[in-house]
Amino acid sequence: NAGVMQNPRHLVRRRGQEARLRCSPMKGHSHVYWYRQLPEEGLKFMVYLQKENIIDESGMPKERFSAEFPKEGPSILRIQQVVRGDSAAYFCASSRDNYEQYFGPGTRLTVT
């Protein structure tokens, strides 16, 4: 049973470009969470989705960030017009029963 898949593992973008991060949950998991890990700040929750629905986006910056989890395909975290402060590791987690979350390997975004 494959774990949570994230791609790409590393992503380099210039300031002003768009970043798209993908997350495929574990088989049978319908809950997806995105977290961001910044140096010295630890892991912070961004958004919680179920298929076709955003359940909680209280941790998501109001501008430039969006997330979706379509009926078919992976969950996408989209960052428009990236800035240097967006450089971080972005982790996706999935769960079957919305309490035990399994994490993917992360996408490390570098903005130059």
Place this chain on the structure above:
Amino acid sequence: AQSVTQLGSHVSVSEGALVLLRCNYSSSVPPYLFWYVQYPNQGLQLLLKYTTGATLVKGINGFEAEFKKSETSFHLTKPSAHMSDAAEYFCAVSDRGTALIFGKGTTLSVSS
């Protein structure tokens, strides 16, 4: 609001010594509590969890934690450290399926 405090950002032990990583939480409802481990440039791996029932929880790799409601603590222990235990450890709290709230993490170093 829920919060997690991990006492000690760095803990150093000798191989074979007791490992004790401290975690205190704040929650207005009975929480779900978790410990995760992160190795360099990897995702988070679930070590153990407490939801209900027995307050002493055993996890993988010989780790265990005890939920103490009166002390609002969930400290992680291992009787004998191995070199392979060197990693960063995160305590987290969740309110039944909502986002995980993480502590800032404790880096464990193990010397021979």
